Amino acid sequence: MRANHFHPAELETEAYKKIEDSVRNLGSTAASPEEFLNGFNTLWRGGPFSHVRLYYRPPTVGSTPPGDPARPGNGIVSLAWQNKVAILTVNSMSNSSELIEAAYHEIVGQGAATLIIDLRRNGGGAFGVMPLIGHLIDEARDIGVFVTNRWYEDHQTPPSAEALKTATPCTCTDAAFATDMETRALTSYRIEPLLPRFSGPVYVLTSRVSISAAEIAAEALQASGRATIVGEKTPGVLLQPKLFTVGNGFSLMWPIGDYRTVTNGRIEGVGVTPDITASADTALEVALSR
Numbered sequence: 572m573r574a575n576h577f578h579p580a581e582l583e584t585e586a587y588k589k590i591e592d593s594v595r596n597l598g599s600t601a602a603s604p605e606e607f608l609n610g611f612n613t614l615w616r617g618g619p620f621s622h623v624r625l626y627y628r629p630p631t632v633g634s635t636p637p638g639d640p641a642r643p644g645n646g647i648v649s650l651a652w653q654n655k656v657a658i659l660t661v662n663s664m665s666n667s668s669e670l671i672e673a674a675y676h677e678i679v680g681q682g683a684a685t686l687i688i689d690l691r692r693n694g695g696g697a698f699g700v701m702p703l704i705g706h707l708i709d710e711a712r713d714i715g716v717f718v719t720n721r722w723y724e725d726h727q728t729p730p731s732a733e734a735l736k737t738a739t740p741c742t743c744t745d746a747a748f749a750t751d752m753e754t755r756a757l758t759s760y761r762i763e764p765l766l767p768r769f770s771g772p773v774y775v776l777t778s779r780v781s782i783s784a785a786e787i788a789a790e791a792l793q794a795s796g797r798a799t800i801v802g803e804k805t806p807g808v809l810l811q812p813k814l815f816t817v818g819n820g821f822s823l824m825w826p827i828g829d830y831r832t833v834t835n836g837r838i839e840g841v842g843v844t845p846d847i848t849a850s851a852d853t854a855l856e857v858a859l860s861r
Contacts (some may be wrong), residue, residue: 577719577810577829578729586619604820621839622783622812624824650674653859655684661703664696664784671699672765675706679767686769687858688788689776691802691851695783698743703788705765707773707797713740713759714791717811717828722756730757732833752811752828760787760830773798774858777843778851782808787830789843794834799861800845802854807842 572591576582582591593614601607604627611625647663648670657678661667678686688703704714716738718730738757741748751758775789775798786805792798811828831837849857 572823572825575720575813575815575825575827577827578723579720580723581620584619590614590618608821620810620826621808622810622824622826626814626822626824628820648674650677652681652683655682656687656859657681657683657685658687658689658855660689660692661699661785662692663694664699664703664788667696667699668702671702672706675702675765675769676767679706679769683769683771685772685774687774687776687855688792688798689855690781690785690789691776691778691854693781693785695785695808697745697784700760700784700788700791701743701762702765704762704791704797706767706769707792708762708764708795709768711761711763712791712795713738713761713833714794715760715787715830715832717741717752717758717760717830719752719756719758719828721754724756729829729831729837735759735831735833749813752813758828762791772861774861775800776851776854776858777802777805777845778854779803779806781805781843786838786843790832790835790838793843793846794832799847800843801847801858801861802845802849803851804844804848805842807838807840809838 573582581587594611597607597610601610608625608627615623647667649660651658659674661671716735722730738759739755740759740761741751775792777789777800786809789800793800809830810826812824813827815823815825817823829839847857
């Protein structure tokens with residue numbers, strides 16, 4: 572944990588030290604791997620940072636962790652219509668890129684006047700953000716930067732807005748992105764424009780369970796002025812994790828990168844504030860009324 576955390580100074584806080592002491596105690600008292608597993612994950616539900624979870628004998632290491640919110644299920648992408656308003660629901664950013672691409676072809680092909688992107692149940696994931704934003708922009712955008720512990724080898728403080736602008740764009744495939752995170756101090760998340768382009772008004776729906784990559788998408792579209800955010804403030808659960816083998820059948824999901832933007836800074840622990848506040852239950856109705 573100490574060798575791989577994105578910012579070593581965060582492990583010197585009282586909040587972290589308290590959990591570390593509790594984990595050590597749990598390791599001495601737990602009667603079974605399952606008891607240790609459940610105790611560890613219970614402790615970290617209120618941890619000082621997100622994307623920490625322990626697994627016991629997961630199917631693979633290096634893939635999306637089993638049971639992680641980013642893991643897709645049935646119906647991860649759907650498209651509905653109300654007259655000329657297209658409602659694109661995306662519940663995961665993992666394994667959804669092709670489905671999002673197909674949806675945009677229909678949205679543009681059918682001549683949608685307005686697009687509503689529903690992220691209210693989106694638990695994050697990986698690269699679905701790229702087509703989700705790419706079809707809405709006309710030039711490449713660096714929407715944020717991942718900061719790793721390599722930055723803090725030479726710096727005492729987080730990178731400034733000017734330093735963030737020097738980041739090298741990611742190689743945004745699963746394996747290459749993992750290498751970028753492990754070898755670079757700063758990695759920019761660059762989105763390239765894609766065709767067909769939707770140029771009409773866009774509304775993004777958020778809730779208190781829109782996390783991680785969903786927050787990346789919402790913040791980027793809001794900061795660029797390309798979309799209006801409608802709904803609830805997101806919780807600020809946005810770090811880049813990696814799954815490590817730690818022995819005795821256990822694997823640990825642990826954050827190795829912190830996400831920051833030039834416009835709004837850090838999102839972890841802060842969240843994305845909507846332009847129009849509404850409950851999750853009424854956000855769609857509010858967007859449709861605009």
